[in-house]
Amino acid sequence: xxxxxxxxxxxxxxxxxxxxxxxxxxxxxxxxxxxxxxxxxxxxxxxxxxxxxxxxxxxxxxxxxxxxxxxxxxxxxxxxxxxxxxxxxxxxxxxxxxxxxxxxxxxxxxxxxxxxxxxxxxxxxxxxxxxxxxxxxxxxxxxxxxxxxxxxxxxxxxxxxxxxxxxxxxxxxxxxxxxxxxxxxxxxxxxxxxxxxxxxxxxxxxxxxxxxxxxxxxxxxxxxxxxxxxxxxxxxxxxxxxxxxxxxxxxxxxxxxxxxxxxxxxxxxxxxxxxxxxxxxxxxxxxxxxxxxxxxxxxxxxxxxxxxxxxxxxxxxx
Numbered sequence: 192x193x194x195x196x197x198x199x200x201x202x203x204x205x206x207x208x209x210x211x212x213x214x215x216x217x218x219x220x221x222x223x224x225x226x227x228x229x230x231x232x233x234x235x236x237x238x239x240x241x242x243x244x245x246x247x248x249x250x251x252x253x254x255x256x257x258x259x260x261x262x263x264x265x266x267x268x269x270x271x272x273x274x275x276x277x278x279x280x281x282x283x284x285x286x287x288x289x290x291x292x293x294x295x296x297x298x299x300x301x302x303x304x305x306x307x308x309x310x311x312x313x314x315x316x317x318x319x320x321x322x323x324x325x326x327x328x329x330x331x332x333x334x335x336x337x338x339x340x341x342x343x344x345x346x347x348x349x350x351x352x353x354x355x356x357x358x359x360x361x362x363x364x365x366x367x368x369x370x371x372x373x374x375x376x377x378x379x380x381x382x383x384x385x386x387x388x389x390x391x392x393x394x395x396x397x398x399x400x401x402x403x404x405x406x407x408x409x410x411x412x413x414x415x416x417x418x419x420x421x422x423x424x425x426x427x428x429x430x431x432x433x434x435x436x437x438x439x440x441x442x443x444x445x446x447x448x449x450x451x452x453x454x455x456x457x458x459x460x461x462x463x464x465x466x467x468x469x470x471x472x473x474x475x476x477x478x479x480x481x482x483x484x485x486x487x488x489x490x491x492x493x494x495x496x497x498x499x500x501x502x503x504x505x506x507x508x509x
Contacts, residue, residue, distance in 0.1 A: 200359035203288050203375070205281040206366045207272075207469075218473075219276040225477040226269045232484030233258035239497040246497055249332040250316070250431075253309045254487060256336045257438075260302055261480030267294035268476055272368045285359070288370040293351045295476075296372060300397045301343025306439055307401035308335045310408040313432040318415045346393050353386050354379075368473055398446070405439055434487045441482060445475045 207215070240246045240255035271291060275281040283291070315326050354372060357379035367374040372390075376383050412432060419425045488494050 200285060200361075200363045200378075202282050202284050202363065203370065203378075204364045205275055205283060205368060205370075206364055207275050207281055207368050215276045219273060222269060222276075222473070222477060223273055225481050226265060226273070229265050229477065229480045230262060232488075233262050233480065235498060235501070236484045236487065236494070237262075239494065239501055242501065243497040246493060249312050249327040250309070251493075252332055253305065253312060253336060256339070257302070257305055257309070258484060260298055260305065261483055264295065264298035264302070265477060265480050267291055267298065268369045272473065275368060283370060285355075288365075288375065289351055289355050291370045292354065292372050292375065293347050295369070296350055297343045297347035299343075300346045300393070301339050302442070303397045303401045304339040304342050305336065306435075306442065307404045308332075308339055309435050310405040310439070311335075313435055314408040314412055316431060317412050317428055343397075346397060350386075350390060350393060353389055357381050357383065357386070367469060371472065398443075402443060409436065434491055437486050438479075438483055441486075442479050445471075445479060 236258040237255050240251045240258075268291065271283065312327055312332070315323050319326065350372065354376060357376070358381050359378055360380045362378050365371070365374045365378065376386055409432075416425050416428045419428060488498060
């Protein structure tokens with residue numbers, strides 16, 4: 192009855208960097224610049240993987256999906272953050288918050304699975320090169336990519352459905368830039384143990400399993416590379432998977448840094464830690480998608496050739 196007498200939350204207030212208002216304009220410029228680089232870099236990668244027939248292979252098909260995913264992931268949150276930096280009162284409707292949570296959660300889970308699929312592609316290419324055209328045929332790699340999106344979306348649908356069914360009847364201030372699901376769950380005036388258990392299971396499936404799969408795949412890959420007699424052959428084989436390995440290290444390394452670092456036990460240091468956590472989360476969501484196209488462009492000769500060809504064609508067309 193006590194809950195029934197309280198007003199139901201219709202919108203949330205995003206706290207952002209309210210205690211550091213002078214920094215918001217600086218972060219607006221920095222984040223906007225990163226977002227434009229993300230759109231440009233990933234947009235170019237998508238174009239070259241579609242337009243260049245030499246890049247119509249499983250690896251570049253997965254890369255095109257990764258670039259599209261990065262654009263969707265950042266677009267689900269960065270415009271909201273940018274608007275919040277310029278708006279005195281940062282509010283978002285309950286339904287808008289649910290949609291934003293669904294998109295970011297779905298894109299994050301999908302990327303975890305997709306990186307695992309890309310590791311399998313590199314494993315087959317290096318460890319079983321003669322069987323590669325058969326194992327990684329179009330009938331195989333297209334459903335593999337599609338299943339990544341379906342799995343990520345299904346997981347997000349379950350988590351967000353459980354979250355929006357909770358009663359929110361008291362505090363509506365989210366201590367974050369966006370509708371981060373853990374920050375939202377803290378505001379629920381009900382038991383969230385089912386949500387915590389569900390997210391724990393999802394983390395094992397979408398974080399633990401892909402990491403283990405990637406780790407095992409690269410053990411076999413490295414073992415195979417070391418058996419190649421010539422140093423030139425080893426370097427050529429490793430170069431085909433170095434870009435993916437770099438992206439994996441940055442993606443999972445940042446996640447581990449965010450969630451595995453020790454929490455401050457000093458009450459006076461909690462506010463500083465909150466600001467630190469929010470900034471790490473903010474730039475994690477932009478840094479990895481920004482670096483992905485740069486890494487694949489710098490470490491992949493085929494992509495560099497395709498980009499030069501695309502630029503040259505545009506110049507001659509004008």
